[in-house]
Amino acid sequence: MITNMPDNQITLYIIKALKESKRKEFDAILDELQPYDVARIYGELPEKHKKRFLLYLNIDMLADLIEELSKTEQLDVLNRLGIERSGEVLDEMDNDDLASLLDDLSPEKITQLLSGMKKEESKAVQDIMNYPPETAGRLMTNRFVWIRDYYTVKEAVTKLKSFTDYAETINYLYVIDQYRKLVGVVSYRDILMAEADAVVRNIMYERVISVSVDTDQEEVAMLIQRYDFMAIPAVNEENVLMGIITVDDIIDVVIQEANEDIEKLSASGKSIDFETRAYVAAYRRLPWLILLLLIGILSGSIISTYQETLKEIVALAFFIPMISGMTGNTGTQSLAVVVRGLVSNDINKRVITKLVLRELGVGVIIGITCGILISLIAFIWQGNLMIGLVVGMSLLLTLIIGTLAGTVIPLILYRLQIDPAIASGPLITTLNDIFSLLTYFGIATLFLHHIQ
């Protein structure tokens, strides 16, 4: 009925069904909707219809709905449901989603929410919450089908059928032995092709790619991307299968990690999005701005030590923004290449040497090009050959050093296990600023003395 209906008309239809208490029509519409759409419609509903809307949804749908909402909305919905029904909904939610819902809540609130849940489900969630943030353990779900290695294909199919709900996400089955250790994987396809009485152990792949529960989420994402998997199993140190991580969570990780890299590279402060309040956003950005301010003062004090030179030739001041701007920019260009390259490359000595030499080459090429160009412009503009030469030579040098700094510093930090994106920005800016001004005024002063 609603197949080709535009979104806002569906909402109107639902409101009508709610107003007239037409449960059947309501169910028929909801049956065709995706969780994301249900959440969108819930958000658009007038306040007075929300209660009945939640009442009409079954537990499965409520769990789906809640997984799509923001944290505040989630808590609001759970409150409206009452302790008993919210317990059932929480039982039904994916563990990883529930864990991130509970993440920043007060201990009392957590206890209250968990109290309505089944024992085993609440334990499973608490287990997940014990893993550090941004690890495989935090992303994994226990909603998946595992089979024993001694099952026959027929037994595997029977198990699959009785867990169809879980079986929807991916299409392979992980195989465990009597100690719950991960020993293999079979695809639905293998199951379809095999004889009914074949033993799983004999048809499974034994070389399972898995991650440890404390593997960093960025590495999990890299593996899933590399192997084009729909899911990857997570094991503990004894190779016991603890859960699986599905590709839909990994897409979110990839976006989150890219955003984090951008935030750090642009020093825009951690996790500022469209919803963040002004004072929070300002508070998050200020540390970096104040640091920049102090760096600015440092640059200023370098200039001040050369004020005699500057007094003699005021024209030197005209080129300050250009030189520091360009040095800073080459540094950032190299930094961005390195930071993003680290996402998808295996790093070894050969790769590093090649990269550093390449960037040195880049620095020399752009240094010579821009150096010659600015020499000519400065000479024509100021009618003074010496100024042209000073500016050009300074730019040549600072561009080479800027490029190298932008390459080498993040690589060193990476080796020291410090996130290159966050640490390099300020470091490179500072060093490049200081270095470019010292070079520029140093060369200028030298040449002035030479002339005199």
Added chain:
Amino acid sequence: MITNMPDNQITLYIIKALKESKRKEFDAILDELQPYDVARIYGELPEKHKKRFLLYLNIDMLADLIEELSKTEQLDVLNRLGIERSGEVLDEMDNDDLASLLDDLSPEKITQLLSGMKKEESKAVQDIMNYPPETAGRLMTNRFVWIRDYYTVKEAVTKLKSFTDYAETINYLYVIDQYRKLVGVVSYRDILMAEADAVVRNIMYERVISVSVDTDQEEVAMLIQRYDFMAIPAVNEENVLMGIITVDDIIDVVIQEANEDIEKLSASGKSIDFETRAYVAAYRRLPWLILLLLIGILSGSIISTYQETLKEIVALAFFIPMISGMTGNTGTQSLAVVVRGLVSNDINKRVITKLVLRELGVGVIIGITCGILISLIAFIWQGNLMIGLVVGMSLLLTLIIGTLAGTVIPLILYRLQIDPAIASGPLITTLNDIFSLLTYFGIATLFLHHIQ
């Protein structure tokens, strides 16, 4: 056998099998490996073993291997295979991967490669290549199972079994009517649960979320992410099912788009990675650097118009790097928030108004904080209240304007359908540089006159 073997030992094992022509052992090892690993091992093989390695692989494995290689390697392998075998391999490859392999080749080379292929396969690839780059049409594959709406569940299962190869990637079946129009979708789970003689039309979901073949890949990614799909169908303007796009391709899109945003924001030049040669990288970065150089000259000429002021108070020069650096940085901070926000938010008037007001708030807060701070520092350092006030007031103003420029300009460009990331960087830098220097020297000159 190789289940728990480290990677380099597997390579040695394979070399041994190749040396001793032990085909069976070779097959046993290969059977347990993922395509990514096969490609890695192929890359590590000494030249003399590559020929036999390729000879030992069957067509399926060769297709898998090629899909993991870089373009140059792909062409090299195809060359080694000879026209007939390479034709078979190309038949077996995913259409979208093949299309991107052929993308930049000469027409003669394309004809040569396609000539070895089956007619229908080579036509399918040529069809895909007719879609513009970065659209759904380019990403989609025709390797999937569709069923007719009048099939029974039993017929659907039979079809599924005869196409197990295709059935591995996802776990829903798209349903088409007699005109090949997309009319529904059923999950494997629905099929498992239903009676064997139930008709697909009656158990399918009718509200299929699909994309058009010319939908931008970024939008496809947003839909897949939003709905947590494993795949999404692509249709033409008559709603005829043309192909499906799977989540593993979408992860690559997400990474590619994030990298593009970062490249643009850091102006690091398009597609420079660890493999790019120095002169190519320099060539790609130079346009932006030369633009920056000209902007720098413009800034310099602004300073030069105020050289009388500067001569009187040389100390004003000390604060030039700080003011232009900080204004530029606040602009970039806002820009990054907007550019990444556009990836995952629906944009409307309400959102925009809220965002602009928020950033105005941020600008005021950081402006006041940093303004007061620098006033004090400048006063203490220079022992001159007037300089402190001039610098502080300038910074207050430029930070507010910098923040607003970084927010409003990308939004305007987005409205004009220009990519905000690429166009805003240079624009914001220029405007902020010019504006900050004008403000700074303007205020300074004004106050100087006032004193005199």
